[in-house]
Amino acid sequence: MPSMGPVDSGFLLIESREHPMHVGGLQLFSPPEGAGPGYAREVLTDRLMNTEVSTRFRMRPAEPVGTLGNFRWHVDPVVDMDHHVRRSAVPSPGRLRELFELTSRWQGSLLDRHRPLWEAHVVEGLADGRVAVFTKVHHALVDGVSALQLMQRSCSPDPDARDCEAPWALRSPTGHERSVSNNPFPGVPLLSSVWRSGVDAVGELVSIGPNALKIATRSLRDTGLVTPFDAPRTILNEKVGGARRFVAQSFGMDRFRVVCKTHDVSLNDVVLAVCGGGLRAYLQELDALPERSLTAMCPVNLRDESSEVGGNEIGAIIAGLGTDLADPVDRLEAVHESTVAAKQTMRELSPLQILLMSGFNIAGLGLSMLPTYDLVGRPPFNVIISNVPGPRQQMYFNGAHLDGLFPASIPLDGLAMNITLVTYDDQVDFGITACRSSAPSVQRMIHHMEDALAALEATC
């Protein structure tokens, strides 16, 4: 039985019914031409089930409930695929709304620790004939970005390829990895590589204990990184319950690009301004908009934009979202100023401090999850906005077109809403995961983000 690193076992330890620690991804597919009504069952499910499973996806905790330091992995020789790959259907009228309702439930329920820590749901019954696959994987097994990359890599850019294997398959066909892009958003790194390089350091911190984290966080505050955008208290920074709401939406990349060009800002700035506009309207509707602007933590590449992506000059910035400003252009400018200033500040942080902040974000390992530290009360930021680069071209799974790949993430105490986006060819796929009670009716966010983007387009 292989033993488990302190970070991975940490995800198991801090998990509770209020804090499921799995990441998810919703893939939406258009069946290949000529696919019959039994496609989801006979073709897609069959392919996902009948495969040899890789070691990682046969791993489960040797003891389902362990104590600090004594978690070990057990690798199951045989996997009961009926348990792991499940079929479902959306109820009438079969819109995306009904699909998201199902996804929300799955994202809010715990994985069975007596089995390898993943599940996939093949969903049929969408009125437009499309099928969806929602995959959830425990964070102790694989981090969110790697999970999304596994899903991407199971697909092929070739619509005629029929050798695509499930993300949990032992062998993915070679040659598909190239289809995963380098970073399409300047300023946003490939997170999984960051996380991998940061694992040891964060693990070390966890093993040192919460005091070290407190000290490190205090030093972060002292650098002035947080101070310029001191986060107000909001309803998003309360304790969370166990129920989740997941919503998702694709936006055309060109809509963002035209705003970039007109206002000479980065694509990421526009994304943040759209999120900011969405949050402003969302909180206004709930009569819960604070006077000061909300802030977001987001991972960035600190290298010069002209340099190659990679290496360790990567961190997390806290950006203002301009939620205190009614005018969309004022908001975009406020966001832009804040990201420029924050990147500058980040250069002055030590690698450990940067890793600490990155660990926060990338790992989902919030300080809040540690017993003696609590984000509720004095939030260092209001929301996490993560940006995961996806394929730069259209992708297919054995001929089924991948219409979108929407990430589902982990709300924490003090961080009730988590926004993650994947860039995929010419679109930006947003997934918003929120606590149902702290952040009610989060499906409204999608409409408000659409409005915010449209308002920016109107200025171009």
Place this chain on the structure above:
Amino acid sequence: MPSMGPVDSGFLLIESREHPMHVGGLQLFSPPEGAGPGYAREVLTDRLMNTEVSTRFRMRPAEPVGTLGNFRWHVDPVVDMDHHVRRSAVPSPGRLRELFELTSRWQGSLLDRHRPLWEAHVVEGLADGRVAVFTKVHHALVDGVSALQLMQRSCSPDPDARDCEAPWALRSPTGHERSVSNNPFPGVPLLSSVWRSGVDAVGELVSIGPNALKIATRSLRDTGLVTPFDAPRTILNEKVGGARRFVAQSFGMDRFRVVCKTHDVSLNDVVLAVCGGGLRAYLQELDALPERSLTAMCPVNLRDESSEVGGNEIGAIIAGLGTDLADPVDRLEAVHESTVAAKQTMRELSPLQILLMSGFNIAGLGLSMLPTYDLVGRPPFNVIISNVPGPRQQMYFNGAHLDGLFPASIPLDGLAMNITLVTYDDQVDFGITACRSSAPSVQRMIHHMEDALAALEATC
């Protein structure tokens, strides 16, 4: 905030992801004539959602995680019905098999303790046009029999009645209670009244602690109640995981009655012999049939069959199931002898001992759930077979015909399979709930029970 009794808080305390402590009921309906394709959504769900909710169904633990003795109830003034009443659909080809697969998942996942402790799932998409409602309620809120009775009482014997309200509605129309029968199976009591009368005594025992239970159980063994049918170890008496498999089946009551008549045994004896025959074939297939016969615990009425049902002369017997006998008539006779002998023995037990045994069964409060007591290793019996009397006539929910009412119950460590049946007019509705890992492929049980019943019919 009302405080919680020790038994109710016990159900919250012992709950874990391996031991969800909720009971469930699957109602299968035929829509009324002329119902359109939107019936499940527009009519049924609408009626279930738009109702004032009774106090009991607004109760949640004030602190989701408490320690012994400090649980209190909080009554939510407003209930988020979107969370509690959920719509789903069965995937293709829309058979009962797919419905049971969904039900299995729901029975195996924990309720959200931040909300009132119940959920209902309205299921459409069955190929035959029927709709299902699966309701799960935490055992701390209501015991299994009462939950089933609530579901029954929400229905009416009048197909034209349109005033039927959800089981969680504040006001059920009066006059429907009469539709719930007295006991149709002689020898099987109305369990909820037993449980209610037993609550205080069992609660007392829980507060005294596991030692008292140990002593009481030992005294039970000493009476010889257990000894004549000493239970062998089987795969059903191992620790359970968190995943469940739920299967259900209706059998015609007349099929049982003809066997009763021919062999001059009770209906309950035939039920047990059919379960025994099913278990024999099921375990044989898994190469796991022990030499000695399996035993079942089942609740019985200890009064004379001619006397009125009611009062406290009620207990639980342990019956042999004749799984060591290949011949169906030999098996039926062995069952009959064991139930006659057991009822006699039960008369000699003290009321406390009887209540203890009843508490086991009715409450789902297994001794095994207490930290220092473990049924694994030396099972006092192999399986629980409960028999819940249901309506004696055809029932309707606002015109939708109730085709069946199948109970889902709680497997425990050492009791991986739980068989519950509801008698409803001219049919017997079985629900089998099992741990997926300890009791694999439990859907086979249904086929084997059908075979066992057919074999008995062939002797008539």
